[in-house]
Amino acid sequence: MSDPMTTLTTAQAARAEAARGTGPAPIAAGMDVEHLSAFYGRFQALDDITFPIHPGAVTAVIGPSGCGKSTFIRCLNRLHELTPGARVTGSVRLEGIEIYQPGIDPARVRQLIGMVFQKPNPFPTLSIYDNVLSGVRLHRPRLSRAEADEIVERSLRAAALWDEVKDKLKAPGTSLSGGQQQRLCIARALAVEPLVLLMDEPTSALDPIATYRIEELIWELKQRYTIVIVTHNMQQAARIADYVAFLLAGEERTGRLIEFDTAQRIFTNPKRKETEDYITGKIG
């Protein structure tokens, strides 16, 4: 993570921007999850999850359907609590700062920790251009035309979508193909300049080629962002992840962390029998 090219000037520039409230260029930031439990009413969906999310790396969360992967990732940006009756205990820290402590604004948490969902969900009433800006406009209501153009181009380029849509930015976001829509959603998340990007099975609704393009994109993005991705596809996890967390739910359907390690060790030399059974397809 320590970058030899780091210069004080770029860091200072980022901080100067931050001080102006215009947001910095994303700087990969780490997270720590400790003793995290999540509930839906009285049902406990997750129990005592603890593992670190390393900065500038891809962490994959794997496990059979219903083991609580989505619930877990939604706890990381405080989306879980929006479900009526849902509750979280334990600790999630971003850069050492507890995001569940009183006095933290959940809207700001979600600004710094972006999210992409399983089904592409561009806003149907907005053009491609306005979809990209939809999040930015929440935080910066007075955006000049030039700034807006620049953010749209930069975000669409970062999401590897620019060349395909640059001639039809005014077309509705929903007119794109599924894979393009998903990259539009990634661009929309990146435009807000988050530190961490959460992705919940971002390719499960896409065909193999679109999937491949998104995976390629994730490779590029991890240069600058910390990425947490939920996937039920072992090959995908093996291709893109640096770290892997394996969750499993028992009889009572409560998800627990079975093993957390580097992707290499999980896929070549797992310590736990359950992990091995799962990655070799014996369970799930």
Added chain:
Amino acid sequence: MTTEPMPAVEAPSIDRRAWVERILTGRQRVDRVRQVRESAILGLLFLAALVSVATTIGIVYTLALETFHFFQHVSIVDFLTDTQWTPLFTEKHYGIWPLLTATIVVSTIAMLVALPLGLLAAIGLSEYASPRLAATVKPILEILAGVPTVVYGYFALLFVTPLLQRFIPQLEVFNALSAGLVMGIMILPLVASLSEDAMRAVPQSLREGAYALGATKLEVVWRVVVPSSLSGIVAAFILAVSRAVGETMIVAIAMGQVPRFTLNPLVAMETMTAYIVQVSLGDTPHGTIEYQTIFAVGTTLFVITMVLNLLSYRFLKRFREVYE
């Protein structure tokens, strides 16, 4: 703003931590503006809710108070068992049944018209009509819903009754039959549009699932769409009944003001609502027992429609849960 993407940078961690904290705690000026706005909106919403709750409490309080006075003079057993309603005569009886049966008779006739026609209209609009046809028919239905009820009342009295009298000579000038028929037409758009919404909410994938098994259009409609949207349709029906029970103008104009205990729709009767209109339009002095009767009747009506609305709400809720 720099144009090219920033390179990976690790700022001195203490600064970055401070920066993240500053953003997360939401204490910048934009945050404060936003927080003030959010709490202002919340206050406004709360106020709006308060107004309607306060109004409801006020209504219930007035109703309950006068009804309580009423039942100090009249036993509740008489009210619920006597079959005569003559509070305005010298020989006074306070049995709710004549008013209740009149309400039931006219509502039943109305529902016999509104339910089948409304359901058919909904099926036609949601499953069969081309988008263009639906776009012409729906506004027409909405016009039907927008006609003032007083117009429907005179329509029943001056057009439908004379028409029916050609076929049924013994039909009285004021009668439940034509009031019920016209009320049915009035309620039809409500049933049609609520049921149509319920049917449209059935996911296309369910229809396709049935088609893929070899079902015809009619089979898909009757075996998949209608059953899948049943609780929504039932909710629409119950709401329509509650509307019929509470309808006032049509019955006051076309059904007469004779509190008779009968199920014969060909003669004049008086519904609960019509009785309330009759007494409130007269010069019954405040505080008398005659005056209090309208609150007793009003409470009865209120309880009935409230139960119906609660039922409908339960069904709608169940229905919503299925497809979310």
